[in-house]
Amino acid sequence: MTYYFAATLDMSFDDAVFRVTQALKDEGFGVLTEIDVAATLKKKINVDFRPYRILGACNPGFAHKALMAEDKIGTMLPCNVIVQQLPNGLVEVAAVDPIASMSAVANPSLGEIAASVRSKLKAVINSLGGSGAVETGANA
Numbered sequence: 578m579t580y581y582f583a584a585t586l587d588m589s590f591d592d593a594v595f596r597v598t599q600a601l602k603d604e605g606f607g608v609l610t611e612i613d614v615a616a617t618l619k620k621k622i623n624v625d626f627r628p629y630r631i632l633g634a635c636n637p638g639f640a641h642k643a644l645m646a647e648d649k650i651g652t653m654l655p656c657n658v659i660v661q662q663l664p665n666g667l668v669e670v671a672a673v674d675p676i677a678s679m680s681a682v683a684n685p686s687l688g689e690i691a692a693s694v695r696s697k698l699k700a701v702i703n704s705l706g707g708s709g710a711v712e713t714g715a716n717a
Contacts, residue, residue, distance in 0.1 A: 580678070582699060583671035584707035585663070590628040593668040593705075594660050597632065600704045601658065604697040606634040609655050628662040634672075639694050643679075646686040653678050656698060670705060672698040 586593050598608055610633030615626040633655035643650045658672045675698070679691040 581671045584702050586668045586707040590662050600701040601634050605636045609633045609635050630660045632658045647684045
């Protein structure tokens, strides 16, 4: 089973972060957390790292349904979306596949919720118009 889907964009890193944030909003997600991995690694262990941002995206309606179905599902929320600079100058955007992550939980009522969230996250990736839109990641 794959655990993410991704697209590659030909734009600046900052423009990609902005476009992803807007596309998430258009699909009903808010960005609850934003982790600048490069800045954190530089500050904590003095290592240089490529531009890499983790966006913690949440759709409140689906989060509520998931929490009502499974009280510990918060350990898997929010849905992470990454934006990273590639060596060739392009930018990759990848989103977690909620079906893959929620399959670890033995609660069949989460399946429909995960499928709905998956559909919305795929729509986000597709809306960015990059190459390889919705290519799927390696097996977990």
